[in-house]
Amino acid sequence: MNHPVLAGIDGSACSSAAAAWAAREAELRGVRLRLVHASPPLPGSAVPVTAVDRLHHMGERMLRPEVADLIGRHPDLEVWGEQADDAPAAALLAAACRAGLLVIGTRGAGGFDGLAVGSVALRMAAAAPCPVVLVPQRAVDSFGAERLGTGGAAQVVLGFDAHHPVSEAADFAFSAAEARGAPLRVVQAWAFPAESVSAETLVVTEEDRATWEDQEVLQLSDALRAWQEKYPQVTVRTDVMLLQPAEALLATSRGADLLVVGRRTDPQAAEGRLGPVTHAVLHHSRCPVAVVPHTD
Structure with a gap:
């Protein structure tokens, strides 16, 4: 630091x-x-x-x-x-x-x-x-x-994927929330399993949807446990949303002090490349966006 x-x-x-x-x-x-x-x-x-x-x-x-x-x-x-x-x-x-x-x-x-x-x-x-x-x-x-970023009631928002977590982004977001004394809202977007949507399966039952959503919630909770122990002063709210990732992040970050997303580096590229979610967020966000690189 x-x-x-x-x-x-x-x-x-x-x-x-x-x-x-x-x-x-x-x-x-x-x-x-x-x-x-x-x-x-x-x-x-x-x-x-x-x-x-x-x-x-x-x-x-x-x-x-x-x-x-x-x-x-x-x-x-x-x-x-x-x-x-x-x-x-x-x-x-x-x-x-x-x-x-x-x-x-x-x-x-x-x-x-x-x-x-x-x-x-x-x-x-x-x-x-x-x-x-x-x-x-x-x-x-x-x-x-x-006045930018001075609102006392604002929050830090973290875009997170428990299936492929970018630990540096999580650490950055928890640290930023702690420094500001602000709550942290962790957002994970999810979609129905590919095999559940087909020509043969025309309807997804509420029972199936609830089961899949519970699995996502549990996986997110498990993935965040280490950072919640590291930053016990940070109040964390989690949102598992059945939306496209960029749509979920833009919807939840309105009025936030900061939106944090991770960036994975392509080892085959001369320079890193932004993924479609980060690209969309940068073009449409109304709050500052932190792009945190992942180092393997």
């Missing part, structure tokens, strides 16, 4: 909200906050020195008030800002290797109206070596950067 919280800054309202969220998280963790602004050189083989200097000057003008504002609101928090000469995605991936958490807005300054999640945010969610929290534009529009 000594690694700093990292936030990407590009001058957009969404990145400012992400920095504000990151500052509160760094304060909860008792670690430093590191703001990174990428000022890559202009394309071309011979970039004038004056152009590079101008880009760095613009970056400094962006970083300085952001750092001062966060220190003013969090006087006990150590905040520092820095510029990188790489493209934003490359700069953040490199910095994330030395961070405990990366926080980024889902839509940057280069986005267009109607864009939910930008390319940099998607790449961070899929490839960053540390957990990534993506702050959506919808959250900024609904709550404003100042």
